[in-house]
Amino acid sequence: MSKWFPRLYDTMMEPLEKRGFREIRKKLVHNLPGNVLEIGSGTGLNFPYYKEAQKVIAIEPEPIMIERSLTRAKNAHVPIEVISAKSEQLPFPDNSFDAVVNTLVLCTIPDPVKALAEINRVCKSDGKVLFFEHVRLDDPILGRLQDWLTPVWKRLCDGCHLNRNTLELIKQAGFKVTRIQRYYKDIFLVIETLNQK
Template identity: 65%
Template sequence: MGKWFPKLYDTLMGPFERRGFGAIRRQLIQKASGEVLEIGSGTGLNFPFYINAKKVTAIEPEPLMRQLSIQRAQQAQVHIELMSANAEKLPFPDNHFDTIVCTLVLCTIPDPIKALEEISRVCKPDGQLFIFEHVKIDHPFLGPLQDRLTPVWRRLCDGCHLNRPTLDLVKQSNFKVINEKRYYKDIFIVAEAIKAGL
């Protein structure tokens, strides 16, 4: 990742956060409870909204993003431990976390299927997965446009895939989606899922 992207991330996200993303995050993150793992915590935009968690372990592989999140971690209402780790190889034991949070990150992970396998592994039986992501949409113009833009967008925005069918991948994984809501002409989704039984 180039250094420009982490440095400008909060500035670029600011208008979106003020016009709805912040409220979406708040509503979702406040539900996270127990031992929480946040995947790809970035600059810590979710940190102020953790109020019911016992502890949050936040992994972020990009050093500058982690550095930029320290102040938000220190100001959070719950203890947040920052770590460098990749979602495809989580350094945690099986069945460890009560809740796992992914917000605007599954689009960037090189192998989302492997990441979801790892997320399932470290999630407790009947544990929760909360996601807020953008997805490939079923639209005759916008869907193909996402496909055409993705190669350039991926290079500019830290590997972000505009056309990734993230919700479908979650539904095909070891999680059962129990609630989903769509925003902004179905481009963004919020979903709550529970780890399925073995």
């Protein structure tokens, strides 16, 4: 990762957070019970909204983002432990978590198929696996524009793929989709699933 991106992440996200992302995050995580794994927790923007979890373990590979998340973890309503790890190689036993949360992260993971397989492994059967992600649009013009912009966008935003078909990847990984909520003209999706073993 470049050094500027994690340092400016909160500043860049603030307009989106004010225009609805905070409410989306809150609805996504506030009532998750038990042991929760958060994938790619970044600067901890979800941390204030966990209310019911017994414990949250948050993984993040970027040291600057981990450092910036620690205050939010300390001030959270539930115990949150932030560790350095990559989603393609989760350092947890099988069936360790009651739920897994992914917010705006699958776009940057180098091998999302492997990451989803790891999520399946560490989440209990029928555990909730929740996603808030941006996706490639079906629109022929806008979808092609995302394809065209992605190589430059990846360099600027530390590997973010504007054109990743995240919903299809989730379905192919075997998660049972129970609900999809679309935002901002279908660019962003909340995808609620159950883990299928």
